[in-house]
Amino acid sequence: MNNHSKSTIVACFSVIVASLLIIFFLAKSPQSLIGNVILEDTIIKEEFVFDEQQVATRSMALNSLIETESQLIELSRINLSGYYFQDKRLEADLAFIGKNTSQLESDLNTIESQTTIDYLQHLLDTAQTTISNDHVEQNYTEVIRLTQLITFRTRQALDVYDNLDLLSAKEQEYLRNNIDITDASKLLSETRVSFDQQRYNEAQAYLKETSIKFDQALAEQKRTKGLLNLSKSFFERFWKEILILIISLVIIGIILYKRIRIWRIKRKIISYAKELKSIRRLMKRAQRDCYQHLKISEETYRLRMDHYQRRRAKIKRTIPVLKAIIHQKRKNGPKRKRSQGALVIKR
Amino acid sequence: MIAIESFRRFRLIDLIVIILFAIFWLVTNLVTSNRVSPQTQYIVSLFFITFFMSCTVYVIRKAGAVTLFYLLCGLFTFSLNNLGTTGLTKLLTLVISGVLFELTFIILKLELKSIPLDVIVGTAVSAASIPISTGLLLSPVMAQTLIISILNLALLSFFIGIVSGLVAFLIWYYLRTTKLIVSFEYQ
Numbered sequence: 001m002n003n004h005s006k007s008t009i010v011a012c013f014s015v016i017v018a019s020l021l022i023i024f025f026l027a028k029s030p031q032s033l034i035g036n037v038i039l040e041d042t043i044i045k046e047e048f049v050f051d052e053q054q055v056a057t058r059s060m061a062l063n064s065l066i067e068t069e070s071q072l073i074e075l076s077r078i079n080l081s082g083y084y085f086q087d088k089r090l091e092a093d094l095a096f097i098g099k100n101t102s103q104l105e106s107d108l109n110t111i112e113s114q115t116t117i118d119y120l121q122h123l124l125d126t127a128q129t130t131i132s133n134d135h136v137e138q139n140y141t142e143v144i145r146l147t148q149l150i151t152f153r154t155r156q157a158l159d160v161y162d163n164l165d166l167l168s169a170k171e172q173e174y175l176r177n178n179i180d181i182t183d184a185s186k187l188l189s190e191t192r193v194s195f196d197q198q199r200y201n202e203a204q205a206y207l208k209e210t211s212i213k214f215d216q217a218l219a220e221q222k223r224t225k226g227l228l229n230l231s232k233s234f235f236e237r238f239w240k241e242i243l244i245l246i247i248s249l250v251i252i253g254i255i256l257y258k259r260i261r262i263w264r265i266k267r268k269i270i271s272y273a274k275e276l277k278s279i280r281r282l283m284k285r286a287q288r289d290c291y292q293h294l295k296i297s298e299e300t301y302r303l304r305m306d307h308y309q310r311r312r313a314k315i316k317r318t319i320p321v322l323k324a325i326i327h328q329k330r331k332n333g334p335k336r337k338r339s340q341g342a343l344v345i346k347r
Numbered sequence: 348m349i350a351i352e353s354f355r356r357f358r359l360i361d362l363i364v365i366i367l368f369a370i371f372w373l374v375t376n377l378v379t380s381n382r383v384s385p386q387t388q389y390i391v392s393l394f395f396i397t398f399f400m401s402c403t404v405y406v407i408r409k410a411g412a413v414t415l416f417y418l419l420c421g422l423f424t425f426s427l428n429n430l431g432t433t434g435l436t437k438l439l440t441l442v443i444s445g446v447l448f449e450l451t452f453i454i455l456k457l458e459l460k461s462i463p464l465d466v467i468v469g470t471a472v473s474a475a476s477i478p479i480s481t482g483l484l485l486s487p488v489m490a491q492t493l494i495i496s497i498l499n500l501a502l503l504s505f506f507i508g509i510v511s512g513l514v515a516f517l518i519w520y521y522l523r524t525t526k527l528i529v530s531f532e533y534q
Contacts, residue, residue: 008461008520012513019506019513023390026503223486 047201048152056140058103061096064147066119068092071154080157084198085150092146093126098138101127156200163207164191170214179221184213265322272315272322279312354410360531361407362415368399369419376429390507392429396420397474397508400448401515404466405523406531410453413473414445432481440480448473461520467512474508475501 053060072085097104101124108120127135167188174181187210194203283305290301375395379388396417403416421438430437451469478500482490490497522528 004461005520009517011462012517016510016513019510022506023503023510026499026506223489 048149050145050148052141053144056144058140061140061143061147062116062119064144065092065096065123066115068147068150069119071151075154075157078161080161082198084153088146088150088153090126090130092143092150093123094130094134094136095139095142095146097123097127097135099135153200156204157195157198160191160195160200160203160207163211164188164195167191167207167210167214174214174217177221179217181214181217184210184217187213262326265326269319269322269326272319276312276315279308279315283308357407357409357411361409361412364406364531365403365412365416366419368403369416369423372396372399372420373423376424376427380427380429388429389431390503393474393477393504393507394511396430397470398511398515400445400473401466401470401512402519404448404452404469405515405519406528410449413448413452414442417441417445430477430481432485436481436484439484440477443480444473444476447476462513462516467509467516470512470515471505471508474511475505477504 068089072089075085104120104124104127108117108124111117111120171181171185171188174184187206191203191206191210194200194206286296286301286304286308289295290298296304372392372395376392379391383391400413400416403412418438418441421441425438426433430440432440448469451472452465455465455468478497479490482493482497
């Protein structure tokens with residue numbers, strides 16, 4: 001590798017490295033570079049985080065169970081209390097009860113609040129109706145975790161429920177306005193399925209995606225309408241200029257076409273002249289090959305000569321036609337003043 | 348000075364090479380689509396389209412080759428959202444970009460230490476034009492509103508164009524004297 005090549009490669013690599021650094025800087029800028037242009041994909045996330053208490057007491061666990069009970073009553077009013085919540089609640093109840101019901105009975109004797117007594121009675125009933133194999137060790141932390149999970153899912157379910165209603169209304173409105181929402185409608189039905197089957201994380205993700213699709217559909221319709229209005233007003237506003245432009249383009253086009261035609265014809269004449277020279281040379285060579293060097297037979301010679309002559313005749317016929325076309329064009333064009341000599345013959 | 352020598356008729360082999368490069372770009376897009384984030388996909392797509400475009404210029408060196416290449420790329424990836432837009436808008440964007448390159452390439456004749464600056468600058472300019480023309484074609488009002496984002500994208504695209512142009516040149520620098528390339532050029 002010589003010095004020139006080395007310096008070329010070094011220069012190239014230096015520019016590449018500098019450009020890559022700039023690209024890295026631009027792409028990693030805190031303000032998203034294309035976030036406003038391209039919509040980001042919705043990612044399904046597990047968002048529940050357990051807020052673990054340092055000390056989990058019996059009273060804390062009981063209170064959280066009673067709170068959960070009221071939330072579930074709220075859910076059942078709108079027919080959302082499904083198997084998922086019932087299962088989680090049963091798990092929480094069993095973790096609170098433990099393997100022995102004696103504590104529950106003593107609690108019943110000491111506590112005065114009617115709500116708490118009712119709930120403890122419900123727990124006692126649960127303990128009696130549940131088979132012994134399902135009983136687990138008493139764990140208040142687990143009770144609090146499960147109640148927090150129920151609260152989180154309740155909020156999630158209510159959020160999806162509210163938004164589903166809103167999006168359904170939006171769907172109807174968009175359909176009335178003839179907006180193309182095929183993709184959004186499909187996603188909305190997927191959301192409904194996920195929600196009905198109590199997959200709330202999935203339903204929430206679908207909901208976000210559906211909302212984006214609705215916005216996209218609306219933006220697309222607005223854009224199309226805007227473009228249509230813009231093009232209409234554009235032609236209305238600039239019709240004179242557009243007309244002048246079209247006429248100018250047509251005139252320029254015609255002139256250009258004529259010029260290019262003459263230029264092509266001239267080139268053709270030059271190439272024909274060259275071909276004529278080549279044919280003459282080839283004819284001479286064929287004569288020498290046949291009669292001087294005896295390389296080819298007379299039959300071959302005649303065939304070649306015939307071919308050459310036919311081609312030469314065709315070219316000779318065509319050249320005057322092409323010259324006439326150019327001449328005609330010039331005649332029609334601006335006439336040049338003829339140069340005159342010193343002597344002028346007077347007639 | 349205008350490069351008159353670039354105005355030559357295309358051979359069949361030239362067209363085949365252009366189609367092949369466009370197919371290569373399609374394949375890279377199919378491989379990367381839905382595997383990376385939209386921003387990364389834009390960068391990757393732009394890098395490869397400008398890279399193959401530079402390769403087309405080095406191999407064919409005829410006016411109109413790049414516009415044809417971009418047109419084919421647009422047709423092959425008509426429904427792929429790899430450059431921020433799809434359909435006719437994408438096709439028009441790419442054609443505009445191709446024409447910009449042709450103009451730069453034909454008018455600008457610069458070479459520094461054997462590096463064809465006309466090709467590299469042309470590549471960068473055509474790459475930078477992609478987000479601008481996309482924005483203007485999609486919605487001029489929106490383009491005005493998002494002017495900072497579009498300018499940032501144009502700047503990013505410009506440097507991607509420089510990198511891909513230089514990478515293509517370096518590869519070409521080593522391949523240009525190979526038997527295959529020489530026989531292709533003087534066939």
